[in-house]
Amino acid sequence: MTPTTRSAAGVAEPSGSGGDTETAGPVAKTRRRPPPAGALGFRIGVGLLAGYLVVAIISYFWTPFDPLGVGGDVLVKPGTPYLFGTDRLGEDVFSRTMVATRYDLAITVASVALALVLGTILGTIGGYYGKFWDGAIMRAIETFNAFPTLLFAMLIVSAVGPGILNIIVVLAFVGLPSYLRLARAEVMSRKTWQFAEAARMVGCRSWRVAFRHLLPNSIGPLLAFTAVNAAWVALITASLGYLGIGLQPGVPEWGSMIANGQDGIITGQWWVSFFPGMAILGMTGSLYLLGDGLGDRFDPRRRR
Amino acid sequence: MSADTAFDPAARHSSPVREPILEIDNYGGYFSTSADQAPVLKGITYSLARGAITAIVGETGSGKSLTALSMLQIQPASFVRTSGRILFDGQDLAELDERTLRGIRGARISMVFQDARAALNPIFTVGRQIADVCRLHQGLSRNEARDAAIAALRLVHIPDPERRVRQYPHEFSGGMAQRVMIAMALVCKPELLILDEPTTGLDVTIQAEIITLITELCRESDLTTCLITHDLGVVAETCDYAVVMRRGEVLETGTCEQVLTAPRHEYTQQLLAASRLVDNA
Secondary structure, rough: OHHHHHHHHHHHHHOOOOOOOOOOOOOOOOOOOOOOOHHHHHHHHHHHHHHHHHHHHHHHHOOOOOOOOOOOOOOOOOOOOOOOOOOOOOOOOHHHHHHHHHHHHHHHHHHHHHHHHHHHHHHHHHHHHOOOHHHHHHHHHHHHOOOOOHHHHHHHHHHHHHOOOOOOOOHHHHHHHHHHHHHHHHHHHHHHHHHHHHHHOOOHHHHHOOOHHHHHHHHHHHHHHHHHHHHHHHHHHHHHHHHOOOOOOOOOHHHHHHHHHHHHHHHHHHHHHHHHHHHHHHHHHHHHHHHHHHHOOOOOOOOO | OOHHHHHOOOOOOOOOOEEEEEEEEEEEEEOOOOOOEEEEEEEEEEEEEEEEEEEEEEEOOOHHHHHHHOOOOOOOOOOOEEEEEEOOOEEEEOOHHHHHHHHEEEOOEEEEOOOOOHHHOOOEEEEEHHHHHHHHOOOOOOOHHHHHHHHHHHOOOOOOOOHHHOOOOOOOOHHHHHHHOOOOOOOHOOOEEEEEOOOOOOHHHHHHHHHHHHHHHHHHHOEEEEEEEEEEEHHHOOEEEEEEEEOOOEEEEEEEEHHOOOOHHHHHHHHHHHHHHHHHH
């Protein structure tokens, strides 16, 4: 479909990314096409993410220990009763990892959703109307693009101060240009297609052509990119936490938990960093898998 | 209104009986993107008689389609008009504001493109696309619009329309997709239907079916049709009037009989000779 979808497919499942199209080969001439190659990965991704969501919700009602309860046994190995062990302050790593899921998930989802919506709207306007609007939007975006992303995020966060809302806005802001460019390119490439002209011909106003006829055609690539980008945002969130400029100090967050435990890696207390690290890996991985499967699901030609 | 049109110079070409629904008067212009800004339309003048089928014949690049797009004011933005006007029902289309034009497009003037499969949005069902037109112009409810879409598909002889409305464009063959386009064009009962090479790219048998369908629909209702085509055989069989164009100029207009049996212009004679060769083969 587009390079984005294809590269998304290539990341997670290089062997089967082409198997869901009609070009299955001359031999495999079965009546029913086999399920899309990305289906299993997609299900795993959805399942894992659902798991994260469940954990985040449960953490509001129950954790095995108080996630902020300093003063227990220090640096206990994983086992019972501390499933993931305890850190240097005697806090239960398992409980903290659970609570951290809320923050990381909320920040990722909220900032990505914000970036997706705003970026898509601006990109569609720029791509469809062109001329002045396109120029204005693109020049503004290029100004922000001149800064390295993580550095830019760090600068803004340290300027506006820590806090979950600030992080969400900053990450949305930093991620917005990619969505904008993708939506703009998608709309631009289709606006001279006949069905766009046909829509104008039957009397649709321009915003309707752009948002109701052209944009839905780009939903697949956009969502696929969104999922992959969400993985990246989850990493940036953790990176900011790791650098200690994300949330308020002490708030459980995977990145800051890794930072807390990094001394232990050398001295043998691996578990303090390891489990939050695995949580990040699982979340980014599931988002990649999700992105892999999403692209195809919005194209009726590829749906079964 | 009828009194006004009666005084119009209706008989621009030899069509004394019917008054025109659309008149193109000395219409000309160029593309601002071309380096020398050479005119692509030079004083186009013809009219479409109400209730008749008029054929626009000419080679590729002769300005047939551009003129047709101008009838809906959806010509490319780079086209600059230098002269003339297009009168639809006595109103100059170029003078109308966008809002009024939107009310005309799809409701009073409809157009069918050459490649129907490209003109349908691949991610919506055909039923929804037809229904959208109804809802846009007639403000029908979702269910009413769906019924209208089914009725429209039935009108163009698509079998099993209740099932077909739920299908996507890629599930339609080229000929069926063209029928869908015609259904979509006719769903709001327009007064003028413009067909821009509706059968190019289809099988010969399917071409014949589509042309038969178009003629049938036009004869049944009081629909004015403008058929842009290469196919002189089709013109001879179905059309009332013919306009011959080449290189942005109208070479000849007249009734079909006149143009085909006694062509005045050399180019028309060449066209006829060429098509006869094909016919005999």
